[in-house]
Amino acid sequence: MAASQGKIILYSYWRSSCSWRVRIALNLKEIPHEIKPVSLIKGGGEHHSNDFREINPMEQVPALHIDGVTLIESFSILQYLEDTRVHRNLLPSDPIKRAKVREICEVIVSGIQPLQNLCVLIHVGEEKKDEWAKHWINRGFRGVEKLLGASAGKYCVGDEITLADCCLIPQVFNARRFHVDLRPFPIILRIDRELERHPAFVAAHPSNQPDCPPEAHK
Amino acid sequence: MAASQGKIILYSYWRSSCSWRVRIALNLKEIPHEIKPVSLIKGGGEHHSNDFREINPMEQVPALHIDGVTLIESFSILQYLEDTRVHRNLLPSDPIKRAKVREICEVIVSGIQPLQNLCVLIHVGEEKKDEWAKHWINRGFRGVEKLLGASAGKYCVGDEITLADCCLIPQVFNARRFHVDLRPFPIILRIDRELERHPAFVAAHPSNQPDCPPEAHK
Structure with missing residues (x-):
């Protein structure tokens, strides 16, 4: 599924704890991905740019481009990975x-x-x-x-x-x-x-x- | 499962939007339950009482007693209901x-x-x-x-x-x-x-x- 839809891209800022949550899950699940840094500092914050607002209307990182769509909100992204990448579960079955x-x-x-x-x-x-x-x-x-x-x-x-x-x-x-x-x-x-x-x-x-x-x- | 474990009790405050989320889901799923009001106003707030702190260490409503356990945090409760009461889905399958x-x-x-x-x-x-x-x-x-x-x-x-x-x-x-x-x-x-x-x-x-x-x- 992922392969047919191209590269997985994580829009991330190094010190953002919400980006970091997703980085951990991508690593634990061994999902190959590319990181595109979005500076929350440079020029008042790249997350407030018109280009990035198209990616995430909340003007926040992370955003994850995956399976042909762009997902936002870190905990929702974590659960999407859990729903679709089931080879290393991060939620118990009980x-x-x-x-x-x-x-x-x-x-x-x-x-x-x-x-x-x-x-x-x-x-x-x-x-x-x-x-x-x-x-x-x-x-x-x-x-x-x-x-x-x-x-x-x-x-x-x-x-x-x-x-x-x-x-x-x-x-x-x-x-x-x-x-x-x-x-x-x-x-x-x-x-x-x-x-x-x-x-x-x-x-x-x-x-x-x-x-x-x-x-x-x- | 629910029946064998006794009554389902929702600790709720009338104007709490987080309690309200859970009340809607319980109603949509037609899950019989009892509401125990917890005043966030009376005497500085009943949610800060020692008794209620045992129910929810975050000192917030809602809390839901169900299936022999007490669950807290409204969105987690909603997803528990979704995991266990599948007769009226509130999450799409896709x-x-x-x-x-x-x-x-x-x-x-x-x-x-x-x-x-x-x-x-x-x-x-x-x-x-x-x-x-x-x-x-x-x-x-x-x-x-x-x-x-x-x-x-x-x-x-x-x-x-x-x-x-x-x-x-x-x-x-x-x-x-x-x-x-x-x-x-x-x-x-x-x-x-x-x-x-x-x-x-x-x-x-x-x-x-x-x-x-x-x-x-x-």
């Missing part, structure tokens, strides 16, 4: 476990990330933005940590990597960027350590992206 | 159409609602909250309207009611609460009119909830 995975995803995807993304922080203003981001990440991570207390094995839900892990790891990176004290979240920290050397997660890391500026490399 | 439904859902569930929910508006402050809510609803609806331009038939995606409609209608109600001018969004308005008399949507409406205060009835 419906209650699937719900537990999606709960953790949703706390991050709806409850944390939207409140600390770039366009909201610009609106909050330079002076207040760090305190604002910290507040919402802390609030969300308190919930995630409690959910993980009931669901986690080696990873977020049991011992297999799921979509919840694809969402959690980029959010931990953002938490560190905003100097959130992560010590109250020992399960989150343990899972982050567990996955920091996993090849699919390493390859998806901001510092390994083609558009990562040299000064940001670890 | 994976690209499913992605289009989930895209619209995600713009609302992650891109609009979290930025205008009660706990964020409290944080924004009385003086600025209306302008703030309006800004994010307008931004999100501009994206939704463009997506609908490509996907809508009678409803959000084609001519069948989907999860996208369950998410859209409550968000239109919120837009009106914040006095958003909806005239730039003719497709959204048309779908809202299409569904305002649908029995599943009528029964789920805030004004028809057991905890709707008498002065708020239309």
